[in-house]
Amino acid sequence: MSVPVLAVEEIGKSFKGFRAVERASFTVEAGELLALIGPNGAGKTTTFNMINGQLMPDHGRVRLGGEDVTGWPPRALWRAGVARTFQITQTFGSMSVAENLLVAILSREKSAGLLAASNASHASEIQTRLGEVGMGHAANTLCSVLAYGDLKRVELAIALVNDPRLLLMDEPTAGMAARERGALMRLVAERARQRRTAVLFTEHDMDVVFGHADRVVVMNRGRLIAEGSPEEVRASSIVREVYLGGAALSAIGGGGESSA
């Protein structure tokens, strides 16, 4: 067996005695899309924050390609090849879409001078990367006026600037129309296959989850309660129970949320 790109071992986090995540363990292999699903407040974002260094886990380890990276700050993880998008989008609101990518590129090149201008090769890279996520037309638009779905796309483009080996996406398709969701996930899946990128994502839209994930782990009240292929998870009664209180069973299979 090869070493997984990401290995999460028994991590946990409490907020003032409230256990947001308890002893969660899972791995993500190179080229694999793993979906972390669960109802609101299950602890998904908290798990992401521990993997990406925004939060220090109370216990447990996070390994990247076998190396223990627990407690590394986000910027060190980025240099080690971890990129992330946020559930509540985080972009540079006073800058244009292109400038948002430029910042990530400057950071990648470790360029922080007082005088040097950005050069033309950056401009063409930015254009290519924006084209990939379908935002090429909006290069000069200010991020502060973008629609929510477009912001999510810009965030993805920013995250891809360092060609990460691990990509974390917290609800990447929120705010998008059903067709756009599929397109975005196909883009990510293709990238994962071609470049062997490991992808961990959360998602409330079950069409996206069951249509694109290679594997699914289910979290409820801070604990992992099920893991398996999309088919297995869809069939699992325990998952149906936590998700819908045993009621509208068809919604999981039928993607009730996306039609809204």
Next chain:
Amino acid sequence: MIASFLIQTLNGLASASLLFLVALGLTLIFGVTRVVNFAHGSFFMLGAYLAVSFYGYVGGGVLGFWGGAVFAGLAVGVLGALIELTILRRIYRAPELLQLITTFGVVLLLKDVVLFTWGPEDILGPRAPGLTGAVWIFGKPIPQYDLLLLVLGPLVGLLVWLLLTRTDWGTRVRAATEDRDMAAALGINQALMFTGVFALGALLAGLAGALALPREPANHNMDLTIIADVFVVTVVGGLGSLPGAYVAAVIISVVKAWCIGIGDVRVFGTVFSFSKLTLVAEFIVMAIVLIIRPWGLFGTPPAPQRVTAASILPMPVPDLKRLWPLGLVILALLALPLIADRFTVVLATDIIIFALFAASLGLIMGAGGMASFGHAAYFGAGAYAAAVAAKAGAPFLVAVPAGVTFAGALAVLFGWFCVRLTGVSLAMLTLAFAQITWAIAFQWDSVTGGSNGLVGVWPPELLSDKTAYYFATLLLVGGAILLIWRSVHAPLGYLLRASRDSRIRAEAVGVDVRIIQWRAIIVAGAAAGLAGALYVFSKGSLSPDSLSIPRSVDALAMVLIGGVQTLVGPVVGAVVFMTLQDWVVRATPYWHAVLGITLILITIIFPQGIVGTLRQWRQRREAEP
């Protein structure tokens, strides 16, 4: 030895009580309204003056002294309520920085109210009747009044604590402090409570001012001196923590008292005067706490402030085709000495120097989003270093770079601490740093000339003519300003603005936000140092005023008048401010009040400043068909 230590400790505890009362009021107000009230030191000063006047009317005795203290507290409390109703109420939703500046406007206004009402002289206050003697402990005298103060501080603290924990009103105040949205949802009448808390906080400060009278006369420096100390206490104790306020007040006051108690110590033949090191000691205490616990002894890290898109304006790369006005300005500046008289050329030199001062602050405030209430520290450091070098015989071309280097080095030191804090804590820290720098310049007679400053610092023969110096300034300042403007759209500027817009995103793409902010502070500090060095050679002399808090606020006012989030705003602001000041100072002695009212109005009505408002206006017109 032990006896004198004990005596100094008791002395320090007495000072701590007064400091605590003021800090307690500040903390209460902050807890509920989230506004750091800069004018709290002014309430303290007003309390002292009001008590003196009360004493004058009523005469001596118990009624005169204690009646005066109660009267001063109540009167300042009522004034606080009025200020809350007329001014504070309008800024609760404004960004923190703007709130600080509004309340600083109140500081300036009250400064002139005191000047107008009581005149410029210090006024000796009454001593507490029946408590003028001393108690002998270990064969040393301790003023009875100090012992009373020592008990009074914690006692009032206890009363406030009972008020907060044992009454309905207190319970509601605590609810609002812990969760404002929740309190609003519960239907607590917030408006009334805010006024009440503000009045209570003001009352405590006024009371403390009156109680300070037996120890120091009512004077015009009380407001800024005490607020700087209170800010140190708040930073050390942790913003918003009542026990933190007391513990920090005790630590700071006792350490200071010890320094005074130690006095002169001879080490290897050199005499160290510890009594002059009180401020350095204060600095060291603060530094140690910040290194170990950046949010203060009892503080908790603040939830990251969500920067709303609406509050930050873009700083687009200037369009080259639109640069012709800049060309015109440069031409006009070059031609100025041909048409203007000597007086105007000197004024123009000053304005140019202050334009650089403002532009350097604009870099860290606008692009960096970091408030600084102590930027004059770098200006003054540059000026003093250049002057000291020149006095030691260094030529102009060495003295000026020496000033720049020294200011930059100071920014390396201060900046290291500053990037560990954000928001109002940062603003308070910068102010404390500047106050300490000021005090060092004020006290270090042998090097800085103390309160007299340094005189006879003149440029070389070649630049001794005012017009020649004007051109030299124009060249150096012009180059520095262009460099600052350039840096905003250079990699450093991009990373700096990115860190301001979304720290979390910047860190997630590998940006070391602290390092970037630190670099920007160093660049800005060095640039302000250049302005200071040029200033001292232009004036020929220098006093500690050049790094006082009002000088820092001048820079803030310039940046704000012009528009924080614009490239040229600070420079435009400097021109407007200096011209206005030159004009108003000649028309009335109450320049502070005029400036104060201007600041209050700008922060409430035109928070975007001149350039920002013009740009918004233009964009709105362009958006219309």
